[in-house]
Amino acid sequence: MSLRFSLMGPVRAWRDEEEIDLGPRQQRAVLAALLLNNGIRLSNDQLIGMVWDDPTPSAVMALRTYMYKIRKAIPELDLKSKDGGYTLRAELSDDCRDEPLVGLTSTYFEAQRARIANERLHCREALLERELDVLELQKHVAAFPLRERPRALLMQALFREGRQAEALDHYHHVRALLNDELGLEPGPELRKIHAQILKGDLNLARRPDQLPPGLPDFTGRTVEIAAALRALPRTVGITGMQGSGKTALATHVAHLAKHQFPDGQIFVRSHDVANELLRAVGVENPHGDKAALWREKARGKRFLIVVDDVVDPAGLADLHTPGSAMILSSVRRLNALPGVTWVKLAGLTEGEAHQFLRKVLDPARADAEAEAAGEVLSRVSHLPNPIRVLGGKLTGRPHWTVAMLLAQMERETQLGSAVPSDCRAVLAPMIKAEQQLSDEERHLLQCFSRRESDVIDICAAAEMAGVEPGAIEYVLEALADVHLIEPLVLGRYRLPRFVRMYFGWRAPVLTS
Template structure:
């Protein structure tokens, strides 16, 4: 008999801890008093995770659940002190032999030999039994079973422990029992087992393995009818209670009994070099219910298989993606579709790379399981890992297996499990992108994204209550979008609808709409089906530096972020930032959409934000500093970029700050590209700055967008950010901020045709400018007032304001701003019939805007010149002005100025009675104005209608 492994040797003296029954602590075999239930629960929590840090928050949850008392932390500290005193019993023991509770952030660690805790000793015995001869295996497992003294933790009232720990230990006991019976069956103890198994099957009527063992014991005892009757009884129970059939293993056993398969009698044991001649292994997990979509990915796997068949692809394919994205579901679904192409069988191993309860499966353990499946006897399995892998490769040589390795942690876990020849195909799923396997093994990586909305809605229907999406289509789409298309979140949402038939889809949408509570709403009792738990597992594998970066990403207001922005956020440089982000991308916690631009799933963003909110006391200060750095980054880069678009018309200057490493922006086109790409992030940054009371940053960052707004004219965003900017300027009572913010709102309302609102904001800006006593501010306000008064038909007042502003600018020598006053004065002169004077003022403005290289405003004034020229009957001059305006607008990227030029060229064609050309130009203008949401579309449509009536 082989010597007993040291990991299974029972302690003889000192402390011994028992949780497989009522909690008990023994010292030298004598039970020690433990005190109240709270202390007992705290000790149980520490014992179940020996030599690992258990956070104070987890201890509090274990003791009191979701509603702890205000003094919870103090009470926990008291329990720890009492436990330390308890462990001081027997002070003559060597220090290394004694249990110790060590303070280790964010909680405590119980340092103890795990063999002194019965639950861990039982697990060690079960593991040790694998591979032993039947008689020794039976003895070791029987010893393990004696460690259970009754219901696990029967005197502990913690709901958390009974939900998350006790079921696992109950399952371990049943596993040990089944393995012991399997060993006894190998020993031929069939008749005695019939009695024992009959009792067990009555106690666990849905346990298929026990039923199969009872069937086999009866069959080998000559009771074939009884064997078959147990199968029919189980099939009936499964159908009645669960609506399912027995699994493939039990069905196969039943069919072999019907055929009187001689191999069901105890077979002779095989050596490690002999192959199993029994049925081909079929280890794939059951097909996934409610699988939808993924047609592109299924087709990609089909192509990889076809290339593999033709010798054009290697033997390894990988599905990667974030937690809950459906990697395993896709792998299992596709594998079931192609089993017929692998006649030698399918092997499956859950590698537990990201399992919250169990350690990752070692390559050695996985190989042992595969070798047993392939028919190798326990004593024929080599001890050495390399020899074990070599035997595995030999058994697979010249055979065709599909090997599914689910939930791999890293390449080192996968490499020993790869076949040596090309006949078999390996499919791996992992949260990490293992680039090393691409280099070394030619792996084909297929990254999984979230589901599109239509497929997400279909999954909600299939996994929940069919027909819900048809009854509430808009709510179903919104629910799918709130879940971010993440299959795990969608299945949880569907389960909540299915278990609450009276609850409408819109009710769940309302609950998930609150970002602060969304993750909690996507938690359920099953820890393996919780969005937060899935994210937790990925997060806990990160290095502290990368974990900090991930948490801080929860502060990023927008949906994408560059390496430069994250460098500012984390207080580092872009090279370091890029390296950290790519580590997070390998773990599928962020996604690199294009070089140096990343993003993260909405639910991951909320999870990162929650981590910050529940961090240590210094987290709030850290978060505030990080957000401040990010906002300053946007201020510096936006200021730098805006200067390529138009001359600045304020005193804000952040671009000279050399402490911020900016992305490279060259010229007008580069600046426009930067604004176009970053625009959603800039809008979100301003809204966040206002909400988080970074008011100076909020209004200043808003102002820095003005030049871009004048070119691109995103009307709704314009109103949004300037409303936030004005609110911030008012809150800090910043005079220049209030003047500029109210003026910006006046501009957008004026352009949008809402002259009354524009007048209100311009009047506030004018009042603020007067209060500053600065001539330049006042002149700017007067130009704006002149513009809106003109639109309201108050021409005399408009003219007076424009003339006052013109005199001020000339006195200050500010030719650029003088041009604006001239343009507005010309509009008044035009409507008053003084067209020559108006055209002269506009020409002066054209010269000044050329000097300033302000292309957007130059295009506007050239169009105004063309409009006046048409009224003067000078169609050739008008055409020249509008053509030049169109060219300038195309150069600067202003769609609204392009549309105005087409409108003017249509007016020129109408003046020449060339109506077909006029309609083409107007239709072009209408298309641009409508796509930009401009109210001038109504003006163009009126011309087209008039033209149509004239033709009619």
């Protein structure tokens, strides 16, 4: 279950996809004041001063009443009074399309409205600078005709499209406008760009925008997202088993944070990371020390770099530059890399998995068989990729029930090698993981999967494998490193249900 709040337009809140009734205007104003000071303790007097311009003695009682009703409407906030004040921590989710704080009229909210509007204007112009889209810049210039920065950007965009004459004509137009309206000459940025266009030497730095689109049905991971955003601009690593959604989370976090990195976003899947970074900023066929060349190109810039499916940490050595940030995804946690904040992914929570299935499948079908749906989700350990495949399969079979899917899953785990293609799609994360295992690791997982208990210790594992406990510990730790078993306390491990299902199916049948 997730909470979202918006300050754009009227103050609003949602629990998952359902909007929460926040009560009357002044109650919304109290919540807005807390949200605007996210994570900061506000005393009763501070809150009253923000919400009421001329508070009466009854404001104290009104504040208590509003706080009581906010806690009742949104108990997940855990909003408790401490030392005569309140602290709220929440995630704001705004699309910037509406005016902020609509309906809130105190002096405090008027000042916050002006501050937010100014921040939005700067964010909008930072986005326009990255994209240099002529049409969007023309719209922005029409809305803010006396702002010189977007005028300069429009001249650059026109020049980049080969419209040099239009860029020069635009300069003369804005010069006349500034003279008529303000009695001023254009500022140094406009004059410099005008001179560069006249000489034909306006060099526009390439601003890469390589992030894949985010998933429209991305669900959950609230804790992991918050941890990653807190860590940036330090390097963030996302680790987890195959199918856990590492790439989706890395991309989602990158889209949330990209406005902080105006020089561009780079997405790399290549093993030669330095080479791909240089190509992204316009350096083709680089020679010599690529890492040093990248550091030179990135000096003073703010790039956001996503490196997906990292295998060799040596390929990332010496690539970090101050001001830029990296988000890494890797099955293994790469402990040799210094200064990385690691976020570990397992399956979704039970609630998140149900919510995701309702997005992939018709919600009415998922809700009608909640118990069967819960069993299906449990069998794949609540991993997003298998859930997407199974939900898609049911969507393509409108006359099937979830119970029918569950029955087919029962049969398919007993089919040996004759596995249907849609089942193989569900098992794809495990198939990929198995391809990277040694014979010894594979054999141990198959033996483990035949046991009734999902927990094993080193001694039992050694007995199954017929080796000494000291030797089997290395195998168990290797499996834990790729998240096929979960380390509990020293010497004890748990087998996830999805792993048990796959390797139990793969295990050879024992005959007497």
